Amino acid sequence: MLETIEKIDVLALWKEIAHWFGSYFFSADTFWQISVIAGASVIGSIVYRLTRPPLIAKIDALKIPFTAKRVLRNLCKLILPITAMLLIFGFTRAASIEPIGMDVTLSEAVLKLLAAWIFIRAAMQFIGNNLVRNFFALSIWVIAALSIFGVLDETTATLDAIGFNVGGGRLSALAVIKGLFSIFALLYLAMFVSTFAERHVLEAKSLNRSSQVLVAKIVRITLVVIALLLGVTSAGIDLSLFAVFGGAIGLGIGFGLQKGVSNLFSGMLLLMDRSIEPGDVLEMKDGTFGWVQHMGARYTEVVTRDNKSFLIPNEDFITQQVVNWSHGNTLIRVEVQFGVDYAHNPHEIIAMAIEGAANAHERICAEPAPVCHFVEFGDSSLNFKLRFWIKDAEKGVTNMRAAVMLKLWDVFQEHDIKIPYPHREVLIRSDSQAA
Numbered sequence: 010m011l012e013t014i015e016k017i018d019v020l021a022l023w024k025e026i027a028h029w030f031g032s033y034f035f036s037a038d039t040f041w042q043i044s045v046i047a048g049a050s051v052i053g054s055i056v057y058r059l060t061r062p063p064l065i066a067k068i069d070a071l072k073i074p075f076t077a078k079r080v081l082r083n084l085c086k087l088i089l090p091i092t093a094m095l096l097i098f099g100f101t102r103a104a105s106i107e108p109i110g111m112d113v114t115l116s117e118a119v120l121k122l123l124a125a126w127i128f129i130r131a132a133m134q135f136i137g138n139n140l141v142r143n144f145f146a147l148s149i150w151v152i153a154a155l156s157i158f159g160v161l162d163e164t165t166a167t168l169d170a171i172g173f174n175v176g177g178g179r180l181s182a183l184a185v186i187k188g189l190f191s192i193f194a195l196l197y198l199a200m201f202v203s204t205f206a207e208r209h210v211l212e213a214k215s216l217n218r219s220s221q222v223l224v225a226k227i228v229r230i231t232l233v234v235i236a237l238l239l240g241v242t243s244a245g246i247d248l249s250l251f252a253v254f255g256g257a258i259g260l261g262i263g264f265g266l267q268k269g270v271s272n273l274f275s276g277m278l279l280l281m282d283r284s285i286e287p288g289d290v291l292e293m294k295d296g297t298f299g300w301v302q303h304m305g306a307r308y309t310e311v312v313t314r315d316n317k318s319f320l321i322p323n324e325d326f327i328t329q330q331v332v333n334w335s336h337g338n339t340l341i342r343v344e345v346q347f348g349v350d351y352a353h354n355p356h357e358i359i360a361m362a363i364e365g366a367a368n369a370h371e372r373i374c375a376e377p378a379p380v381c382h383f384v385e386f387g388d389s390s391l392n393f394k395l396r397f398w399i400k401d402a403e404k405g406v407t408n409m410r411a412a413v414m415l416k417l418w419d420v421f422q423e424h425d426i427k428i429p430y431p432h433r434e435v436l437i438r439s440d441s442q443a444a
Contacts, residue, residue: 042115045100046093053092061085080134087127094123118157125153141197148190192240199236203229222280222287222304230306268324272307275323280304285326285333290402292332293321298406300335314405334402340374341402345413348390350427355383355391358426362395365420366413373409374398390429 068081097116104111129146136142155161168183207225279285285301291311292298299313308320325331334341349358362381373379379397386392395417399409421428 039115041104041111042113045116046097046119049093049096049100050089052096053089056092057086057089060088076137079137083134084131087130090123090127094120094127097123121157122150122154125157126150129153136197138197141193144193188241192237195236195240196233199232200229203232226277226280226306268322269307272323275327276304276306276309279309279323279326285309285331286335288335290334292334293319293325294330297321314407339400339402340377340398341400341406342396342398343406343410343413345395345410345417346392347395347414347417348387348392348428349421350429351391353391353426355393357424358391358393359383361420361424361426362393362417366395366416370409370412370416372399372401372404373413374400389431 064085065082068078068085071078097120101113101116101120104116105113129149133142133146136145152161155164165183168186169181171182203225206228210225210228211221285291285304287301287304289301290299291301293311297311297313297319299311299317299319301309302312302318303310304323308322309326311319311321313319347362359381363379374397377398379395381393381395384392384394395413397413399406420426
């Protein structure tokens with residue numbers, strides 16, 4: 010229910026504004042101040058365009074950390090307001106003394122606004138994200154501007170008067186703005202602290218990789234929830250006000266975020282049962298083969314050998330069949346099939362395959378030892394299976410199989426071993442021959 014706001018005499022307010030414009034803005038002093046402010050802005054823009062490129066080049070050439078370079082580049086953007094402030098300051102000091110004695114109220118207000126903007130922008134440089142930094146800088150500067158013009162109390166009173174009753178409480182526009190600002194600030198602080206904590210957790214040697222990721226995610230989720238609750242309550246909003254909408258919102262969230270929540274808890278379950286960990290080599294049902302690069306709240310990033318990042322929902326690892334080549338034991342058996350001509354001795358072929366091919370590569374394990382089996386009398390060849398073991402599937406399986414096959418080729422060429430292939434005879438007869 011919208012509440013009737015305190016009545017405002019619009020006509021009286023309009024007359025007051027018109028009188029102020031007529032008595033102050035349309036005067037010679039105001040005209041000169043506006044001209045000086047506009048001229049200072051133009052000169053500041055020219056100085057900015059001329060000085061920024063060489064300054065940026067010098068900053069890039071400095072041997073300092075990247076964060077320091079970023080801060081210096083951002084500070085270069087303050088050349089324009091600093092130049093304009095200095096010019097306006099000089100005009101204000103010169104025009105306010107006798108015998109000129111000009112009214113410089115507008116110039117002094119602009120000076121305060123520029124000084125507040127410069128100070129706020131410089132103080133916000135510790136925030137790395139551009140969007141967050143601009144949001145905080147603009148919000149704080151607007152508050153400072155309202156205070157400079159002396160209308161901060163009136164503005165807050167007006168916003169507080171705009172509101173409606175919910176249940177036994179009241180929700181005003183001022184409370185909503187405070188709540189949004191508090192939530193935004195606390196969420197950023199929570200993400201900053203969680204990132205710092207996550208970095209230290211991932212460096213802990215006493216925890217395995219999956220435990221590190223699990224602890225880091227629990228810390229992040231906990232801090233975000235606490236930030237949301239503190240942001241709402243710090244604005245003076247009673248959480249019981251939302252009980253009216255709780256059922257409908259909860260039902261909508263339940264249907265809308267069903268997959269998201271499922272993926273979130275699937276990721277937590279994967280980390281707790283340690284079935285998949287960062288660094289594991291996986292093969293999905295659709296043939297995707299790669300190693301786990303990152304396990305997020307919604308998805309797991311699997312990087313293939315051709316450097317493609319597959320963002321697979323965590324739920325797929327719970328509901329679908331996944332081959333984890335690194336689970337439990339990193340020992341992996343690789344098989345190579347080949348065939349030779351019937352003219353060769355299979356005993357010699359087996360010895361050549363084991364000694365000349367499998368044992369000739371450093372990635373092949375000596376224990377279990379490579380084996381070669383004579384498996385079939387084929388249509389045109391004696392068929393064999395060479396099996397060997399590796400422990401570093403993350404370095405590739407196909408390249409290992411290819412290396413062994415190339416070595417087999419070299420050994421067979423050296424001993425003049427023939428690899429047969431099927432022959433087909435096509436007989437073409439004329440009509441008389443066929444008759």
